[in-house]
Every structure is written in C-alpha cells, then in structure tokens.
Amino acid sequence: MLHLKCCAEITPWDHDENVGQGFLNAWRIATMAKCQRCGKGTQFGNNRPWSRKATRRNWQINVQKVTVFENGRAVSKKLCASCIKSLTKA
Template structure:
C-alpha cells in the first residue's frame, strides 16, 4: 500500500538527516494517514486519509 492520502494525494517528503559532523543520509517524512470508514456515493468505503483532510472536513465519517 502506498503512503498516499486517498483524497488529496499527499505523499511522503524526502530530505536528509544532517549530523553534527555534517554527514548526510537520506530520510523521509511520512504522511499521518488514518484508516477511516467514509461515506462515498451513498455507501461506506474504507479509505486511508491524512489527518489534515479529516480536520478540514473534506471527508464525512460513517457513524
């Protein structure tokens, strides 16, 4: 499963760990994804959605 939000498509970001000795190694910042049951086309569907989409109300949770 890809680390991507099913709504907005937000994915991981990449960069470097930089040590005190200025050594650089690759790292990634993953998206905070949560499994959610959402209302889609009148039915419920399981999706992995980022927390920013949940907070802004882009998704309607199934009660």
C-alpha cells in the first residue's frame, strides 16, 4: 500500500539531501547577509558574459561580526564594512 503525504506533512528532511541544496544555501545566504545598522542586504541581478546569455546571480555585502558599545554595554552585531568604517570615524 502506498502512503501519500499531504503538503502539511512534508518537511524539508523528507527529501533527498542533495536535492535543492543550492536553493537552500542561496536562501540562507540571502537571509543572513544583512547589516543590522543600515539594513543593506544581498543584491540580485544577471551575469552578462560576452555571449550576452543572462544567468541569475547575487552580490553579497561584506558583513562582519563586531562588538560595539551601545548605552555603555558591549553588544555583538553583524555590520557591513561601510557601517564599520563610519563608526570608526565618529
């Protein structure tokens, strides 16, 4: 007897580990690479080689984990390089 799962019962762990890993990794990167100060995140666009064949790609921002002082307390944040640069100038 074949048991079919409805959509609510299917989890990401039910599938083969190799299927969809590229999508999951791209999703993790796109959601994680975000500055907590300015909100700058991943940008999306096309690769345009000499043949003009457009393929999708994304540009990651330079996010670093740094410790900053807020209201006299040390707080760990993920900031982009431009925000770190502006904080050191202030």
